[in-house]
Amino acid sequence: MTEPKDPAARVSSLAELPRDIRPPRDLWPQIAARLDTARASSPLAAPPSARRPPRLQWLAAAAMVASVAVGVWIGRSVLPSGVPGPVRTATTNSSAAPAAALVDAAFVTDPRYQRQRAALLQSLQAQLATMPPETRTKVLASLATIEKAKQDLEGALGKDPGNALLQELLVNTYQDEMRVLTDVHEAGGAGQGT
Amino acid sequence: MRIVYRWVTMAALALSSVAAYASADFEKTVPAQARGTVEISNVAGEIQVSGWDRPEVSVRGDLGAGVERVEVTSEGNRTLIKVVLPSMAFHNGSADLKVQIPRDSELDISAVSAEVRVANVQGVQRLNTVSGDITSELVAPEGEFKTVSGGVRLRGHGVTARLHVSTVSGDVHIEHAAGDLEVGTVSGTLRLQLDTASSVRAHSTSGDVSFEGQLGHGANFEATTVSGDLSVRARSDGFRYEVSSFTGDINSCFDVSAERTSKYAPGKTLQGSRGDGAGYLRLKTMSGDIEVCDRK
Amino acid sequence: MTHAQAEDGRVEWEGALVQRACAGDTRAFERLYREHAGRVYGLCLRMTRDPQLAEDCTQDTFINAWRALPRFETRSSLSTWLHRIAVNVSLAKRRKSPQVEPMPEDDEGGGGADFTLETPVEVREIETAIGELPDGARDALVLHALYGYSHGEAAQMLGVAEGTCKAQLHRARKLLRDRLGVEVN
Numbered sequence: 001m002t003e004p005k006d007p008a009a010r011v012s013s014l015a016e017l018p019r020d021i022r023p024p025r026d027l028w029p030q031i032a033a034r035l036d037t038a039r040a041s042s043p044l045a046a047p048p049s050a051r052r053p054p055r056l057q058w059l060a061a062a063a064m065v066a067s068v069a070v071g072v073w074i075g076r077s078v079l080p081s082g083v084p085g086p087v088r089t090a091t092t093n094s095s096a097a098p099a100a101a102l103v104d105a106a107f108v109t110d111p112r113y114q115r116q117r118a119a120l121l122q123s124l125q126a127q128l129a130t131m132p133p134e135t136r137t138k139v140l141a142s143l144a145t146i147e148k149a150k151q152d153l154e155g156a157l158g159k160d161p162g163n164a165l166l167q168e169l170l171v172n173t174y175q176d177e178m179r180v181l182t183d184v185h186e187a188g189g190a191g192q193g194t
Numbered sequence: 195m196r197i198v199y200r201w202v203t204m205a206a207l208a209l210s211s212v213a214a215y216a217s218a219d220f221e222k223t224v225p226a227q228a229r230g231t232v233e234i235s236n237v238a239g240e241i242q243v244s245g246w247d248r249p250e251v252s253v254r255g256d257l258g259a260g261v262e263r264v265e266v267t268s269e270g271n272r273t274l275i276k277v278v279l280p281s282m283a284f285h286n287g288s289a290d291l292k293v294q295i296p297r298d299s300e301l302d303i304s305a306v307s308a309e310v311r312v313a314n315v316q317g318v319q320r321l322n323t324v325s326g327d328i329t330s331e332l333v334a335p336e337g338e339f340k341t342v343s344g345g346v347r348l349r350g351h352g353v354t355a356r357l358h359v360s361t362v363s364g365d366v367h368i369e370h371a372a373g374d375l376e377v378g379t380v381s382g383t384l385r386l387q388l389d390t391a392s393s394v395r396a397h398s399t400s401g402d403v404s405f406e407g408q409l410g411h412g413a414n415f416e417a418t419t420v421s422g423d424l425s426v427r428a429r430s431d432g433f434r435y436e437v438s439s440f441t442g443d444i445n446s447c448f449d450v451s452a453e454r455t456s457k458y459a460p461g462k463t464l465q466g467s468r469g470d471g472a473g474y475l476r477l478k479t480m481s482g483d484i485e486v487c488d489r490k
Numbered sequence: 491m492t493h494a495q496a497e498d499g500r501v502e503w504e505g506a507l508v509q510r511a512c513a514g515d516t517r518a519f520e521r522l523y524r525e526h527a528g529r530v531y532g533l534c535l536r537m538t539r540d541p542q543l544a545e546d547c548t549q550d551t552f553i554n555a556w557r558a559l560p561r562f563e564t565r566s567s568l569s570t571w572l573h574r575i576a577v578n579v580s581l582a583k584r585r586k587s588p589q590v591e592p593m594p595e596d597d598e599g600g601g602g603a604d605f606t607l608e609t610p611v612e613v614r615e616i617e618t619a620i621g622e623l624p625d626g627a628r629d630a631l632v633l634h635a636l637y638g639y640s641h642g643e644a645a646q647m648l649g650v651a652e653g654t655c656k657a658q659l660h661r662a663r664k665l666l667r668d669r670l671g672v673e674v675n
Binding site for chain 1: 527532535541553605607611612635
């Protein structure tokens with residue numbers, strides 16, 4: 001955003017007046033909170049546009065986690081601290097099941113997310129096989145870091161379900177995982193056929 | 195006969211391994227539009243790109259024996275430089291390329307383990323590697339730098355730009371940048387120094403994030419980690435701040451102490467306003483420690 | 491880098507963000523918000539003359555944009571598209587019922603003005619004067635003289651005939667001249 005002109009500055013043309021005026025406060029948090037319900041009226045299941053390149057279906061997977069998870073975060077942020085949300089019985093991580101069962105972890109069980117994640121994980125080994133060994137090791141270590149972060153956050157949320165900080169960080173972590181899987185999927189094709 | 199066959203096979207193998215270390219020089223120059231796009235792809239080795247004021251793209255290469263050929267083609271406003279390996283020879287061919295391109299070109303690089311170095315290119319840069327390091331001089335108004343495990347090192351001259359940097363495990367080191375920065379990693383370390391920032395969004399899962407620089411008037415600064423530490427020294431006319439850690443410590447020079455967010459659960463937060471309060475600074479972590487100050 | 495080249499690079503950059511946002515990536519949409527919020531808010535503020543209302547208009551603009559993103563053609567200007575939405579939102583939100591303003595006199599060629607001032611004037615004085623213009627004249631002036639839209643584009647955004655827009659600009663020029671006491675060319 002441009003700097004607002006000094007009110008006492010003199011101008012010779014209306015075109016010199018500032019076009020950018022920064023809002024008095026950051027409006028993004030309120031906008032973000034409303035995006036979830038806004039997107040509900042335009043489901044992600046809509047067929048992709050003809051002009052969208054195929055690889056973006058993987059980005060759509062990551063984005064889907066983002067949008068669903070935002071909804072979950074907003075939903076959970078209104079739960080009073082200490083009050084568990086609806087119990088979900090299916091989770092992807094049995095070791096975190098007790099904590100996850102206490103929270104409204106919709107993104108963990110969303111079938112579209114599960115399918116996309118499973119597909120990316122299925123192709124992960126094949127993609128890693130095309131990478132230099134050192135990179136393969138580092139990617140697996142990073143995915144393990146993310147998995148540990150998820151477990152730590154879900155464990156902490158189990159004790160403090162209404163904690164907005166933890167919810168936000170958990171959303172970020174799920175998004176990070178999808179982003180890493182997507183990046184590896186795309187990078188795995190680099191250099192092949194060159 | 196079997197012994198002779200074995201000897202011949204061993205000799206052939208020895209010769210082929212000698213041949214594998216033979217390299218070839220490559221040189222080609224093609225005309226190029228002054229403000230066109232240059233795309234370079236290479237698997238291994240090095241890619242060095244520098245900008246010049248000629249309407250030409252010049253490629254000089256030192257090619258390993260595993261390289262089949264280098265294609266350099268120019269069509270319309272696009273110039274393509276592609277290192278071609280025989281099928282299934284992946285990772286066995288290496289090429290060191292030195293490329294000179296018109297200074298205002300847009301530059302797209304796709305590399306696997308090749309190191310990428312760019313200097314004096316003023317067009318938009320999109321540099322992608324799998325494991326190669328990326329080093330670039332920031333003179334363009336926009337840039338996207340993406341790697342899986344390579345490091346990213348960017349050095350600017352305080353020219354305002356929009357930058358997007360992403361690694362999975364590589365470290366990121368940015369100096370003398372300015373403008374709008376979005377940078378993310380899972381386990382790499384982020385070391386950021388901006389001369390003037392209008393917007394910064396830095397995110398890491400376990401890597402540490404450090405920032406030093408000047409925030410422009412009304413700038414937005416946000417950094418989040420799960421377990422990495424956050425260290426922010428942001429000089430500014432003022433900002434509202436919100437600093438939170440679930441189990442880590444919060445230290446600041448703000449003359450206020452962090453408060454517990456709940457009587458019954460961990461969590462500390464520091465909120466308030468500094469100076470004219472025009473900007474916004476938000477630091478969040480689960481278990482990392484946070485240090486924040488607005489003085490040198 | 492020339493302005494045209496910078497603009498081309500910008501369109502491609504934004505196009506990539508729009509595609510990601512279309513797929514539901516809220517972080518990509520946030521980047522678009524950060525880039526355009528200032529101009530959208532500035533437009534809303536000048537049209538509504540109320541900072542709180544302008545904030546509401548800005549929020550509604552981006553929410554509406556989020557819903558409508560799949561219909562956006564990436565080769566077009568995102569900035570213009572957002573402004574169209576902002577104008578619609580601001581017009582709808584203005585508290586006063588549409589005034590039946592007296593039709594301005596026929597355009598005396600004032601539609602082609604650059605709105606340069608014979609003598610420099612303080613920013614705050616001009617902004618106050620603009621704020622005091624009648625709605626129709628102010629809308630046309632803001633879109634044409636500040637945000638650089640052509641008569642046709644501004645007319646389309648405001649839902650009026652191009653001739654009406656030119657006449658409103660002429661009226662705005664006269665009123666500013668009277669208010670500021672300087673010639674407005």
